[in-house]
Amino acid sequence: MxxxxxxxxxxxxxxxxxxxxxxxxxxxxxxxxxxxxxxxxxxxxxxxxxxxxxxxxxxxxxxxxxxxxxxxxxxxxxxxxxxxxxxxxxxxxxxxxxxxxxxxxxxxxxxxxxxxxxxxxTAEQMMRRVLPGVITREAEDPSGAVALVQPDVSEAWVGTSVAVLEERLQVRVAWLSRASSAIVPTASTILQEHDRLHVAVPTDRLPAVQRALSRPPVKEA
The missing domain is CATH 3.40.50.720 (NAD(P)-binding Rossmann-like Domain)
Known part of the structure; x- marks a missing residue:
């Protein structure tokens, strides 16, 4: 080419x-x-x-x-x-x-x-490394309606399945980085400690998604 x-x-x-x-x-x-x-x-x-x-x-x-x-x-x-x-x-x-x-x-x-x-x-990458609770935009569609982000995730989400996370937050996990590799998750994939999520999110819901991920997941009744 x-x-x-x-x-x-x-x-x-x-x-x-x-x-x-x-x-x-x-x-x-x-x-x-x-x-x-x-x-x-x-x-x-x-x-x-x-x-x-x-x-x-x-x-x-x-x-x-x-x-x-x-x-x-x-x-x-x-x-x-x-x-x-x-x-x-x-x-x-x-x-x-x-x-x-x-x-x-x-x-x-x-x-x-x-x-x-x-x-x-560059600023977002630097902020992510010095300040917790900052969401890093990795890409955005031309209309600005959907963003691919790497959010800061509370350790309390460890042990949660991708299916549960997607359903509760109305997002889509595109892939997750685990150690030195990347994984395309299935619905049954369980989040492990130090996993880094790459998530597709409607841009108008970014603040709500980051707030939810920075706190322990709400237990279902």
Whole structure:
């Protein structure tokens, strides 16, 4: 598969080098040719000097044959513009843009442009490690109606089945992380100590779900 990446900073060069090492065709676009030095020494892909939303640069990078396009430069406006050009002008189906401003990220997600809000996601990950009771959003559908989250779960839920948790909280457990592995649970899967849940939740119920999981489960009469 062919991938086009705009921005050869730390993120872009890492992505490009990893994709290249896995045998994929890769093209990297950056205005500064010095940035290409960040690529791995064995990088076999294309290096295109230019702006990632310029048609000529994109065509040199092989955008017409691209399976996916990632805009990971240091500018929000450039990333969004490039992502829109890749999708709307060249019809690339798999497009993602890195965004620093979380408010913009939410707007563009609703317009159907997947984004990675780096500041928000980093802050949430850090908060999760220093403060109990914080719910970490891992993904959100473009409409904003459903989020995939990793909630903070009270140890009192250990021993509860996935079926009971889903029924009581009206959520869906997508998978759980256990030690160094991941498990797609069944209804009878029992929560163990130190399990980390990854749960699909309607966004309007996030506060209620986190409150419920941070407390012992209510015993049925």
């Amino acid at each position: 062919h991938f086009v990446i705009m921005g050869c900073g730390r993120v872009g060069s890492t992505m490009a080098s990893q994709l290249d090492s896995r045998g994929h065709s890769v093209a990297v676009i950056d205005q500064n040719p010095e940035a290409f030095r960040r690529l791995s020494s064995g990088f076999q892909g294309r290096k295109v000097k230019g702006v990632g939303f310029d048609r000529d640069a994109l065509e040199q990078a092989g955008i017409d044959e691209a399976y996916a396009f990632a805009a990971v430069s240091s500018g929000d406006n450039s990333n969004i513009l490039a992502a829109r050009v890749a999708r709307e002008t060249f019809g690339v189906e798999h497009v993602v843009a890195r965004i620093y401003d979380a408010r913009r990220a939410d707007v563009y997600e609703r317009l159907g442009i997947p984004t990675v809000a780096t500041v928000r996601e």
